[in-house]
Structure formats: structure tokens, C-alpha cells
Amino acid sequence: MAAVTAGQTAQAAAGSTDGADGALEAAFDAAVAADERIEPRDWMPDAYRASLVRQMAQHAHSEIIGMLPEANWITRAPSLRRKAILMAKVQDEAGHGLYLYSAAETLGTGREELLDKLHAGRQRYSSIFNYPTLTWADVGAIGWLVDGAAITNQVPLCRCSYGPYARAMVRICKEESFHQRQGYELLLALSHGTPAQHEMAQDAVNRWWWPSLMMFGPPDDASSHSAQSMTWKIKRHSNDELRQRFVDICVPQAEVLGLALPDPDLRWNEERGQHDFGAIDWTEFQEVLKGNGPCNEQRLTQRRRAHEEGAWVRDAAAAYAQKHTDSPNADAAKTDVPKTVVPNGEATA
Ligand SMILES: [Fe+2]
Numbered sequence: 333m334a335a336v337t338a339g340q341t342a343q344a345a346a347g348s349t350d351g352a353d354g355a356l357e358a359a360f361d362a363a364v365a366a367d368e369r370i371e372p373r374d375w376m377p378d379a380y381r382a383s384l385v386r387q388m389a390q391h392a393h394s395e396i397i398g399m400l401p402e403a404n405w406i407t408r409a410p411s412l413r414r415k416a417i418l419m420a421k422v423q424d425e426a427g428h429g430l431y432l433y434s435a436a437e438t439l440g441t442g443r444e445e446l447l448d449k450l451h452a453g454r455q456r457y458s459s460i461f462n463y464p465t466l467t468w469a470d471v472g473a474i475g476w477l478v479d480g481a482a483i484t485n486q487v488p489l490c491r492c493s494y495g496p497y498a499r500a501m502v503r504i505c506k507e508e509s510f511h512q513r514q515g516y517e518l519l520l521a522l523s524h525g526t527p528a529q530h531e532m533a534q535d536a537v538n539r540w541w542w543p544s545l546m547m548f549g550p551p552d553d554a555s556s557h558s559a560q561s562m563t564w565k566i567k568r569h570s571n572d573e574l575r576q577r578f579v580d581i582c583v584p585q586a587e588v589l590g591l592a593l594p595d596p597d598l599r600w601n602e603e604r605g606q607h608d609f610g611a612i613d614w615t616e617f618q619e620v621l622k623g624n625g626p627c628n629e630q631r632l633t634q635r636r637r638a639h640e641e642g643a644w645v646r647d648a649a650a651a652y653a654q655k656h657t658d659s660p661n662a663d664a665a666k667t668d669v670p671k672t673v674v675p676n677g678e679a680t681a
């Protein structure tokens with residue numbers, strides 16, 4: 333809220349003169365430096381807005397594309413309990429997409445526009461979802477490692493300088509933590525099951541470990557957006573810092589699981605107080621990014637088809653909303669809705 337005040341004060345002081353941008357930018361910089369939140373109606377540099385839209389769109393796309401590899405296993409889950417859990421998890425990911433598209437809308441970029449760019453291959457989603465889910469154990473490995481890496485990346489985003497993004501991340505992180513635990517619990521059951529189940533769990537971890545490390549993005553010295561994002565406090569930690577944190581979290585968890593991490597160079601470094609780990613194959617990362625991963629084509633085709641097949645639902649929802657807006661009783665109907673009080677004390681209809 334204080335950022336609004338800072339922005340408005342600067343705006344008033346600057347009036348409509350040519351010096352306006354300088355004063356507004358100074359107020360913006362001061363708000364970011366003071367760890368205040370930037371809100372949609374505040375002045376912000378165009379590049380800050382563009383950077384946020386790019387990051388939030390990529391994040392939203394990752395949530396909904398991420399539904400695809402796991403949804404493949406809903407019909408093949410080994411028990412009703414596992415099926416119910418997986419359905420809840422996949423549904424959560426759809427919700428995460430919605431929060432993030434809505435947050436991006438506060439910057440003036442509509443959901444339709446972002447989805448069109450995704451479908452045309454002009455905006456990215458996380459490369460991790462271009463790997464296949466070959467066995468049931470992959471559902472566990474995705475929960476433990478992929479959702480685990482997502483949490484490591486996203487918890488600091490709850491303090492991101494842009495208010496709507498930061499607030500969306502609070503709820504997302506709570507749900508991601510449930511996802512991580514369901515994956516861990518699934519792998520724990522498999523790892524302590526029959527030898528064949530243990531082997532299946534190990535095979536899944538072997539295939540998902542390295543792509544999970546790549547989720548943190550290129551090394552710091554090769555990351556084009558990192559430095560500016562950190563100055564703007566969109567990002568709080570560098571890619572390499574977060575990757576190291578993730579490795580250090582996973583090593584003891586793998587021990588409890590009774591599963592090996594597929595890296596012969598992984599060892600505790602007493603001096604650094606962190607684990608050393610082997611070199612990441614950045615050529616593979618670049619290839620998947622370019623569209624040459626095992627499932628790039630399949631994921632986008634599936635997503636485009638889902639969008640086309642869902643057109644009637646969007647049309648019906650829009651027609652229903654329009655009908656209620658046009659109705660002569662619309663305003664009366666609104667006032668008839670009883671007011672309820674939400675926990676933070678605000679009355680809402
Ligand atoms: Fe998610």
C-alpha cells in the first residue's frame with residue numbers, strides 16, 4: 333500500500349511535465365528498495381512490466397502444461413486412494429494456472445493473448461514437462477523432485493515486489509507442498525515394496541534428477557534475465573543458489589527413501605557446508621528448450637486440442653455472464669445477494 337502512496341505522490345509532484353518519468357521512476361525505485369509492494373495502479377517501468385508478464389506467463393503455462401504428463405496416469409492409478417490424490421493434484425495445477433493468468437491480467441495482458449502465444453510456440457513453459465512419464469513411479473518422482481524444485485524456486489516469490497504475483501504465490505506454495513509430500517510418500521511406498529517396485533522408483537529418480545536440476549535455469553553467468561530481476565526484487569536468489577539449496581534438501585530425503593541420486597560426484601563438502609555435485613548437461617537443456625525434447629510436440633498438440641475442445645465451455649460461460657449482465661433485474665439481483673464477512677473482516681457479496 334505504501335508503494336501506492338509513493339507512486340501517487342510522485343505523480344502529483346511531477347504533474348504532466350516532461351520530467352514526470354524521472355520522478356515516477358525515482359518513486360518506484362524507492363518503493364522497491366524499501367521492500368514495498370508495487371500494485372497494478374502504480375507507475376512502473378515498461379521493462380519491469382514486460383519482464384513480469386514474461387515470467388508470469390511462462391509460470392502460468394507451466395502449470396497447465398504440467399497437468400498433461402500426470403493426467404496420463406489418472407486412469408491407471410493403482411488404487412482409488414492414489415487416483416483421488418492425483419486428481420486433486422492435477423486440479424490444483426489448473427487452479428495455479430488460473431491464479432497466475434489472473435495476476436498477469438492486472439498488468440494489462442489478457443489470458444486469451446497469453447494462451448494464443450503459448451499455442452503458437454511464442455512463449456515458453458518449463459522444459460521439465462517435455463519429458464515422458466513412463467511408469468507409475470514417475471508420478472512420485474514428479475511430486476518429490478519437480479514440485480520440490482518448484483517450491484524451492486517459488487517460496488522466495490512470495491516476497492516478490494509485484495503484489496498480485498506475490499499474493500498468488502502464497503497459496504500456490506501451500507498446495508505445492510502437498511504435491512511434494514504426495515510424491516515423496518508414493519516413492520517411499522514403492523521403494524519399500526517389492527524389488528520390482530523399488531527398481532521402478534529408482535529408475536524414475538534416475539530419469540528425473542538431472543532435468544529437475546535444470547528447472548532452476550542456466551548457470552548465473554549465462555542467465556540473461558537474472559541480474560535485472562534481482563535488482564527489481566522479482567527474484568530474490570540466483571539460479572545457482574536455489575539449485576544448491578535444492579540439492580542440499582534432496583540428499584537426506586533420498587537417504588530416507590532408500591534411493592540413490594544418479595550422480596557419482598555428489599558429496600558433502602565440509603569446507604563449503606554444502607554438497608558438491610556433478611556437471612549438468614546444458615546441451616540437453618538447450619535442445620529441449622529449442623523444441624527437440626522427447627515430448628515437446630506432443631504437449632503442444634494436446635494443449636491446442638484441449639483449448640479447441642473447450643471452446644463451447646468458454647462460449648457458454650460468456651453467454652451466461654452476458655445474460656445476467658443484460659437482464660433488467662441484474663442490478664436488483666446483485667443487491668439481493670446476502671453479504672457475508674470473510675475472515676479478514678471485509679464484507680463481500
Ligand atoms: Fe503448481
Ligand SMILES: [Fe+2]
Nearest residue numbers: 425479508511
Ligand atoms: Fe504442483
